[in-house]
Amino acid sequence: METTGVWLIGARGSVAVTSVVGALTLRAGLAEPLGCVTELPELSSPAVPGLADLTFGGHDVSDLTLDKKAESLVAAGVLPSRAAEAVGAELAAVQRELRPVPEAGTQLGVARLIAADIDDFRRRRNLERVVVINVSSTEPAVAPHPAHQRLGLLDEALAGPDRVLPPSSLYAYAAFTADCSYVDFTPSTGARLPALAELAARHGSPYAGHDGKTGETLVKSVLAPMFAMRHLRVRTWSGTNLLGGGDGANLADPDTNAAKAGSKQRVLAETLGYQPQGSSHIEYVDDIGDFKTAWDLITFSGFLGTPMRMEFSWHGCDSALAAPLVLDLARLTAAAHAAGRSGPLTDLAFFFKDPIGDVPHALPDQWAALVAFVRGLHAPS
Numbered sequence: 001m002e003t004t005g006v007w008l009i010g011a012r013g014s015v016a017v018t019s020v021v022g023a024l025t026l027r028a029g030l031a032e033p034l035g036c037v038t039e040l041p042e043l044s045s046p047a048v049p050g051l052a053d054l055t056f057g058g059h060d061v062s063d064l065t066l067d068k069k070a071e072s073l074v075a076a077g078v079l080p081s082r083a084a085e086a087v088g089a090e091l092a093a094v095q096r097e098l099r100p101v102p103e104a105g106t107q108l109g110v111a112r113l114i115a116a117d118i119d120d121f122r123r124r125r126n127l128e129r130v131v132v133i134n135v136s137s138t139e140p141a142v143a144p145h146p147a148h149q150r151l152g153l154l155d156e157a158l159a160g161p162d163r164v165l166p167p168s169s170l171y172a173y174a175a176f177t178a179d180c181s182y183v184d185f186t187p188s189t190g191a192r193l194p195a196l197a198e199l200a201a202r203h204g205s206p207y208a209g210h211d212g213k214t215g216e217t218l219v220k221s222v223l224a225p226m227f228a229m230r231h232l233r234v235r236t237w238s239g240t241n242l243l244g245g246g247d248g249a250n251l252a253d254p255d256t257n258a259a260k261a262g263s264k265q266r267v268l269a270e271t272l273g274y275q276p277q278g279s280s281h282i283e284y285v286d287d288i289g290d291f292k293t294a295w296d297l298i299t300f301s302g303f304l305g306t307p308m309r310m311e312f313s314w315h316g317c318d319s320a321l322a323a324p325l326v327l328d329l330a331r332l333t334a335a336a337h338a339a340g341r342s343g344p345l346t347d348l349a350f351f352f353k354d355p356i357g358d359v360p361h362a363l364p365d366q367w368a369a370l371v372a373f374v375r376g377l378h379a380p381s
Contacts, residue, residue, distance in 0.1 A: 003049060003053045003127060003128045003129075004053050004054050004055070004127060004129060004130070004131065004330070005055055005056075005057060005121055005122055005129070005131070006054050006055070006057075006058075006330045007056075007118050007131070007132045008056065008057070008058035008059075008135055009058060009060075009132065009134040009135065009136045009168075009171050010058070010059075010060055010136030011059060011060045011098050012060040012062045012063075012064050012065075012066065013060070013062075014073060014245055014319040015135040015322045015323060015326065016326075017066055017069045017073060018073060019135070019322075019323040019326040019327055020066070020091065020094055021070055021079055021083065021084055021087060022323045022327065023054055023056070023327055024087035024090045024091065024094075025083040026051050027052050028086060028087060030082070030083050030086055031080075031083060034324070035321070035323075035324030035325070036324040036327055037324075037328050037350075038328045038331050038332065043370070043371065045335070045374050045375070045377055047339060047377035047378055048331050048332060048334075048335045048374065048377070049331050049334050049335065051327065054327070055127065056094045056097060057097035057121045058097070058098055058099070059100070059101050059102075059117065060098060060101070060136075061101050063100070066094060066098070067088065067092065070084045070091060071084070073290070073319070076290050077291075078290050078319050078320055097121060101114075102114055106159055106161065107158045107163060107170055108155070108159045110170060110174075111170055111173050111174040114170070114178075115174040115178040118132065118175070118180060119178050122178075128338070129180065129181070129334055129338065130178070130181075131180065131181045131182075131330045131333045131334050132171060132172075132175035132181065132182045132183070133182075133183045133184075133185060133326060133330060134171060134183065134184045134185060134186055134190060134209075135186065135322075135326060136188075137186075138187050138188055139168055139188040139189065141189070142166045142189045145157070145164050147164050148193045148195055149194050150198070151196075151198040151199050153195065154199075158173070165193075166188060166189050167188075168184055168188035168189055169189050169190060169191070169193060172190050172196050172200075172207065175205065175207075176191075176196065176199045176202075176205045176207075179203050179204075180205060181207060181333045181334070181336070181337045182200075182207040182208075183207065183209060183329045183330070184207075184209030184210045184211075185210075185211070185322065185326060185329070186210065186211060187211040187353070187354065190207075190209050190210055191344075191356075192209065192356060197343065201342060201343060205337070206337050206341045206344075206345050207343070207345065208329065208333060208344070208345040208348045208351075208352070208355075208356065209355070210352055210353070210354050210356065211352055211353040212322050212325050212351060212352060212353070213325075213350075213351060213352055213353045214318065214321035215241075215292060215294055215314050215316050215318070215321060216239055216280070216294035216314050217267055217353045218363070219296070219314055220267050220268060220296075221267050221361060221363040221366070223298075223310075223312075224267060224268055224361075224362065225271055225363070225364065225365075227298075228272050228273070232300050232301065232302055233300060233301040234268075234272055234298060234299075234300045235277065235299045235307075236276050236277040236278040236298070236299045237277075237278045237297075237298050238277075238278035238279060238280075238297050239278075239279075239280045239295065239296040239297075240280075240281045240283065240295050241280060241281065241282045241283065241292060241293070241294045242283050242285045243283070243284060243292045243318070244285050244287065244290060244291060245289055245290040245319075266353070266354050266361070267361045270361035271361045278297075290317055290318055290319050291315070291316065291317050291318065292314075292316055292317075293315050294313065294314040295312075296311065296312050297309065297310075297311050298311070325351050329348065329351055332345075332373075333345065333348070336373075336377065339378055344356040345373075346358075346359045347369045347370055347373035349366045350366035350369070350370045
């Protein structure tokens, strides 16, 4: 029985469609749940809803049908054709749950229409709760605004003519007012504003983010602790990331690119205790489609200052790396909401490049926190 709704912002995009087709394929028993950490024995819990408990809906500015998007992902080598064909009827049912992004004269009006769409989805499908997940395009960093600091000021500002919240934060506002949880899988601002933290507390809504950790940063979160524990001084750490597809095209914008690159470097300072020289460069390469490549160069000093270096490359399919994490986050956030958790879910830092709160950034520490989090959940009665 479907009890948990997953409302996807950017529901017709590559990550969203790969997530939906993947969930339907796993539910049908047509593939192994590779990449889904909630399927590991350490995270097995009756408190965590199963894949069969999930039902999908969402908003998108595009009107591309899900079957057409799935076809393009099959052609790109992201989805297996057999799986996409086998779940065609179920995918058509999800298509009927998608809505265009609402429009209104004020941002408050838009937020109310978004919340109404989500609430309608919950009521029609008789869902116990809905997790709103942002998998849309990355936004540039938001300019500070006084209304971001206090909920009363924010409510007043949203009723006016100005655009005071970026789309990711407006969706967080709508999710909380609809008594839903919220996850930002992008580097966008999302719920990371004091006024939205206040709103989440008022409604008892949990939230998590930001920027799903799927490639180069995942490797950094494993290697950086190695250098720290062996007392080796990292002098420089520079990387070049090549991205295709819609995400890469979006990151061709300098402001958006800066927001993404910033979240990729935080793990080094947090894990090493200092910031080595170097940066992460992101370049759009249309020809590689939904795949990505990263090259990293690390220079470091060992015993008696001996200079050494390490290089690695990472080649992966962005949507296939992200989709199982989206499903994991939907299940874990729903379980947290059912258990009465609210506010930032810092124990989900394992999934993010730039996680909310004062959290460890080394992957082993984040894994230990995640396991303890799941063990502390209780199944709803």
